[in-house]
Amino acid sequence: MTAQTQIIIGMSTCNIAAGAQDVLHLIENRVAADGLDARVSVMGCLGMCYCEPQVKVIDPDGTAHVYTRVTPRRMERILADHVAGGQPRQPWIANFREGAEHDLMDKQQRIVLGNCGHVNPDDINDYIAREGYQALEKVLAQNDPEALIEEVQNSGLRGRGGAGFSTGLKWRFARNNRGDKNYVICNADEGDPGAFMDRTTLESDPHLVLEGMAIGAFAVGADEAYIYCRAEYPMAIARLERAIAQAEERGYLGQGILGTDFSFRVHVKEGAGAFVCGEETALIASIEGQRGMPRSRPPFPAEAGLFGKPTTINNVETWSNIPWIVRNGAAAFGALGTEKSKGTKVFALAGKIKHGGLVEVPMGITLHEIIHEIGGGTNSGRPVKAVQLGGPSGGCIPAHMFDLRIDYDEVTRTGAIMGSGGMVVMDDTTCMVDVARYFLNFTQLESCGKCTFCRVGTTRMLEILTRICEGEGVPEDIERLEHLAHQVKHTSLCGLGQSAPNPVLTTLRYFRDEYEEHIFAKHCRSGKCRNLCSYEITDNCTGCLICKKDCPVNCIEGARKQKHVIDQDACIRCGVCRDVCKFDAVIVK
Amino acid sequence: MNIDLTQVDAIVARVGTDANLTIPVLQEVQEAFRYIPLEAIERIAATTDMTESQLYGVATFYAQFRLAPVGEQIIKVCHGTACHVGGAEGLTESLETRLGIRNGENTPDMKYTLEAVACVGCCSLAPVVMVGERTFGSLDRRKAAAIVDELEERKDAK
Numbered sequence: 214m215t216a217q218t219q220i221i222i223g224m225s226t227c228n229i230a231a232g233a234q235d236v237l238h239l240i241e242n243r244v245a246a247d248g249l250d251a252r253v254s255v256m257g258c259l260g261m262c263y264c265e266p267q268v269k270v271i272d273p274d275g276t277a278h279v280y281t282r283v284t285p286r287r288m289e290r291i292l293a294d295h296v297a298g299g300q301p302r303q304p305w306i307a308n309f310r311e312g313a314e315h316d317l318m319d320k321q322q323r324i325v326l327g328n329c330g331h332v333n334p335d336d337i338n339d340y341i342a343r344e345g346y347q348a349l350e351k352v353l354a355q356n357d358p359e360a361l362i363e364e365v366q367n368s369g370l371r372g373r374g375g376a377g378f379s380t381g382l383k384w385r386f387a388r389n390n391r392g393d394k395n396y397v398i399c400n401a402d403e404g405d406p407g408a409f410m411d412r413t414t415l416e417s418d419p420h421l422v423l424e425g426m427a428i429g430a431f432a433v434g435a436d437e438a439y440i441y442c443r444a445e446y447p448m449a450i451a452r453l454e455r456a457i458a459q460a461e462e463r464g465y466l467g468q469g470i471l472g473t474d475f476s477f478r479v480h481v482k483e484g485a486g487a488f489v490c491g492e493e494t495a496l497i498a499s500i501e502g503q504r505g506m507p508r509s510r511p512p513f514p515a516e517a518g519l520f521g522k523p524t525t526i527n528n529v530e531t532w533s534n535i536p537w538i539v540r541n542g543a544a545a546f547g548a549l550g551t552e553k554s555k556g557t558k559v560f561a562l563a564g565k566i567k568h569g570g571l572v573e574v575p576m577g578i579t580l581h582e583i584i585h586e587i588g589g590g591t592n593s594g595r596p597v598k599a600v601q602l603g604g605p606s607g608g609c610i611p612a613h614m615f616d617l618r619i620d621y622d623e624v625t626r627t628g629a630i631m632g633s634g635g636m637v638v639m640d641d642t643t644c645m646v647d648v649a650r651y652f653l654n655f656t657q658l659e660s661c662g663k664c665t666f667c668r669v670g671t672t673r674m675l676e677i678l679t680r681i682c683e684g685e686g687v688p689e690d691i692e693r694l695e696h697l698a699h700q701v702k703h704t705s706l707c708g709l710g711q712s713a714p715n716p717v718l719t720t721l722r723y724f725r726d727e728y729e730e731h732i733f734a735k736h737c738r739s740g741k742c743r744n745l746c747s748y749e750i751t752d753n754c755t756g757c758l759i760c761k762k763d764c765p766v767n768c769i770e771g772a773r774k775q776k777h778v779i780d781q782d783a784c785i786r787c788g789v790c791r792d793v794c795k796f797d798a799v800i801v802k
Numbered sequence: 803m804n805i806d807l808t809q810v811d812a813i814v815a816r817v818g819t820d821a822n823l824t825i826p827v828l829q830e831v832q833e834a835f836r837y838i839p840l841e842a843i844e845r846i847a848a849t850t851d852m853t854e855s856q857l858y859g860v861a862t863f864y865a866q867f868r869l870a871p872v873g874e875q876i877i878k879v880c881h882g883t884a885c886h887v888g889g890a891e892g893l894t895e896s897l898e899t900r901l902g903i904r905n906g907e908n909t910p911d912m913k914y915t916l917e918a919v920a921c922v923g924c925c926s927l928a929p930v931v932m933v934g935e936r937t938f939g940s941l942d943r944r945k946a947a948a949i950v951d952e953l954e955e956r957k958d959a960k
Contacts, residue, residue: 486865563925
């Protein structure tokens with residue numbers, strides 16, 4: 214068989230949102246109509262979400278070219294010039310070519326995302342061709358669960374869902390407690406706003422997660438598993454279900470796996486939208502058909518979990534590390550990262566960032582390297598003010614601390630948490646008091662209501678923050694917030710309540726002057742809190758009319774080439790004029 | 803309101819009657835009726851091991867479930883962190899003005915529902931609005947309002 218050109222299009226939620234579906238239609242129609250000698254297939258997400266949709270063209274000689282920001286129109290040219298004509302269209306090809314990747318990839322080390330963008334998630338053969346299921350074969354051949362747990366423990370892998378508990382130790386407890394029936398659960402209820410690494414992993418490489426779970430089940434002696442996935446991720450669920458069916462057909466899942474007496478069945482359970490279900494006991498309650506409310510531990514799930522049976526819960530990223538550790542050994546994994554945080558971590562870069570998407574980096578890398586060298590700084594061109602790490606349970610780290618080395622303990626020292634790895638970058642147009650209010654609004658809505666301080670305390674904190682943002686803050690408010698924050702932290706049963714005050718505490722710690730400005734000077738420097746600022750046009754104005762045209766309430770006066778003026782009575786302080794001005798002529802007063 | 807209870811019975815027959823199946827059963831009911839009618843809860847409780855209190859508790863606990871009818875199209879404005887930082891509040895305001903309703907309400911003709919949702923997971927396209935399966939990214943106030951114009955045109959074209 215002569216080699217064919219391959220056209221591989223990224224079909225993940227993020228690619229599709231960027232318009233990949235139309236590009237795929239065009240490819241399929243053209244390849245059929247023009248009789249092009251090319252094989253069309255799909256891949257997941259490469260992690261460079263900022264320049265999607267992406268199409269990879271692999272020449273018959275094996276050279277791969279990744280085209281970015283592909284529109285149907287661009288695709289027509291790519292098909293004509295490159296696929297039919299043999300001339301790659303250089304200007305549209307990304308610099309991160311495979312084999313010779315550039316800055317974006319240089320600092321990355323991909324264990325979890327290693328296959329993302331390299332396999333067709335709907336084809337088990339692609340996964341197998343990249344060492345897939347070899348780790349499972351290895352552990353079944355060795356048939357020594359104790360040694361396997363030892364290996365995972367020695368690797369130093371810690372839970373990637375947020376708490377950072379030793380995975381090997383968790384497995385050890387479950388194995389020691391094993392009874393007639395044991396369960397394994399994959400937590401794919403990625404509820405943190407700003408985190409999307411689990412979605413991408415499930416959509417781009419579902420077999421990796423399944424293999425990790427099968428290995429874990431063998432270690433702890435479980436024969437049944439649930440993957441608890443957000444209903445908001447329909448594509449991840451569909452691909453998982455196809456992957457499970459394919460793996461069963463090939464004998465990697467199901468009865469008597471690979472000729473042994475190890476059996477393992479996996480079910481996918483759709484969540485129904487509750488942030489608190491990321492907490493393990495709440496998640497178990499939800500699978501059991503109850504409201505997702507946490508209960509006190511002990512007993513830990515390893516003793517009495519799902520349906521009262523010993524249960525091992527890890528999240529998507531944790532499970533995804535397992536096959537690599539088994540194939541390459543604990544020592545190789547332990548060689549990556551810092552003393553107490555081994556391996557890599559996947560971060561979701563979003564917010565005011567130039568290269569938004571997913572990055573997987575060794576632990577111990579600095580925030581500066583992630584945000585500036587990989588992420589390319591802000592997309593607005595404005596200075597970075599802070600990064601929010603760990604979602605509603607995390608905190609804001611100011612730009613002057615970006616030499617911080619990322620590992621569980623270093624991050625915790627700042628008052629933030631590693632969390633699941635969401636990183637939202639903020640520039641100087643972001644108000645830190647408003648960010649604290651935003652997260653409190655989220656946790657207050659998502660509190661299950663079981664613990665009084667979480668239920669009522671977060672509500673009171675939100676009221677205080679709202680009033681500060683509206684210009685009604687009083688001098689005692691900062692102290693009240695701190696007081697409440699500590700009480701909520703110490704009197705809540707689960708991680709949601711214990712960490713809900715973190716966004717407030719970190720912003721108070723690093724941006725206290727902004728709180729004071731809001732309360733005493735009745736001023737919001739970032740121009741976000743409407744009652745506390747006004748927008749004005751300076752002499753930099755060239756009279757280009759752009760802000761006038763874009764103003765949603767038509768409150769800007771001025772003719773072409775004349776300095777514009779904002780009618781302060783009509784202005785709603787939305788900031789559109791500042792965003793669109795190319796001459797920095799709009800300032801916040 | 804009278805609903806077709808045979809549809810509820812069919813869902814129960816398909817999904818099962820175990821007490822741990824509340825979420826999948828309610829998800830299918832919502833899929834069929836686009837919300838969860840109280841009559842459906844009563845019917846499920848009468849024909850399965852699930853109780854009314856358990857079903858109602860679950861239906862009101864999880865964000866996905868709705869107990870009231872919604873418009874033909876739900877316009878979901880993402881209020882995830884990245885979208886918030888990118889101006890999601892402005893999009894909601896702009897859509898409120900365009901549709902003449904408040905966030906969370908239906909238009910009087912029941913064509914549209916405006917809803918603020920937590921992260922939809924397309925953070926790199928923030929701020930984002932979703933209508934059905936379609937995602938509109940990198941929006942501003944003007945572009946957000948224009949989505950409604952586009953939806954209206956599509957309707958006219960049909």
